[in-house]
Amino acid sequence: MGNKITELIQSHRSIRKFTNEEVANEIIEDITLSGQWAPSSNHIQAYSILVIQDQSKKQKLAELTGNQVYVEECPVFFIICADFHRLHTATKKHQSTFEINEVENVMVGAVDAALVAQNMFLAARSYGLGGVMIGGIRNNPEEVAALLELPKYVIPIMGLCVGYPAQSPQQKPRLPRQAVVHHDRYEKDKLEQLLDQYDEETRRYYMERTNGKRSDSWSELVAKHFSTPKRPHLKGFIKKQGIHLD
Incomplete structure (x- = not known):
């Protein structure tokens, strides 16, 4: 819809x-x-x-x-x-x-x-x-x-x-809805699994976008961002x- x-x-x-x-x-x-x-x-x-x-x-x-x-x-x-x-x-x-x-x-x-x-x-x-x-x-x-x-x-x-x-440019993939949208409570039970899936998706995205020159996952980028x-x-x-x- x-x-x-x-x-x-x-x-x-x-x-x-x-x-x-x-x-x-x-x-x-x-x-x-x-x-x-x-x-x-x-x-x-x-x-x-x-x-x-x-x-x-x-x-x-x-x-x-x-x-x-x-x-x-x-x-x-x-x-x-x-x-x-x-x-x-x-x-x-x-x-x-x-x-x-x-x-x-x-x-x-x-x-x-x-x-x-x-x-x-x-x-x-x-x-x-x-x-x-x-x-x-x-x-x-x-x-x-x-x-x-x-x-x-x-x-x-x-x-x-x-x-x-x-x-x-190609659209950059967003986080899975289940990791962002919560109902009645903060649903963190499957967060690590969802982030693993998203890491794979973002890694493929950067590989395709850069013809193999980059293979960053989302969590790697986040970790680097918050390290300083x-x-x-x-x-x-x-x-x-x-x-x-x-």
Whole structure:
């Protein structure tokens, strides 16, 4: 069972190569409007969207995100931020205190930004566009903030490359439903067996995708990912932006 919307969602793949065709301003506006209609906790809308089309800025952002060339090559690059600057401005209108120094607030901003980004991505795909999310926007957040003139209380959460696809990659397999979807309780009894099956599936996927050059399993990738700290500098950057979580 399915429909056009679920088929669109379930056909997801990341696109990192784009044609030279520009994205019309009307489409960009519709994509950002779709982002604004994402759900938001308590209707505070703790996010902002930056539309980057200036080639020199895209080039610099490609460098800052880890030399990801598709940031430079995509026709339009969006940056979705958790934004408490606007909320601070609103509270000042009422001479109210601004109790921002809570983990919950950072989580709300990150969740709002993620929901906005996904809405935007789906809207883009509905126009025949493709793209890829860029977590590397958090690699060098101070430099990104300076480049984009982000004010206090604004934190870049993710980037989104968008353009007309110049590739059609194979879909990367997802975890078995039984390992993700639980009913009435967390069903962990068969988890190891399910992960063994998924490891085999992902190993075959990488073998086919790389013509035998890679044979990573999912659990191997996860183990490698969590073996070292990830972006420990973010805590200091968030503090510098005015949010003190200590």
